[in-house]
Amino acid sequence: MLALGTAKTNSGVIISVRDSGPGLTPEGAERLFEAFFTTKPGGLGMDLSICRSIIDAHGGCLWASANEPRGAVFQFTLPA
Known part of the structure; x- marks a missing residue:
């Protein structure tokens, strides 16, 4: 399942953005936005690092947390 929300x-x-996938490991949650950190065998580990820098440059904030009972939630803010 994938669910998008705005407010x-x-x-x-x-x-x-919420999903019902395997979720975040404790190590993964700590390092998620580090450049070159990846949990995928063929991953580069650049996507979330680049996303965070773009959102930061526009005055926003990007973070992730657990989606209960499983999965992850990625959220970001942008100023009006």
Whole structure:
């Protein structure tokens, strides 16, 4: 399952992407946004690092957390 959500905040918008996959390991959650860290055999580990730098450059914030009962939630904010 993949679910997308949007909401207006006092200062902008928040976008969320939820999945029901295997979720995040404790090590993965800590290093998720590091350049070249990947959990995939053929992965480069650049996507989330690049996403975070683009969102940061636009005054936003990107983070991830567990989606209960399984999966992950990626959320980011952008100012209005």
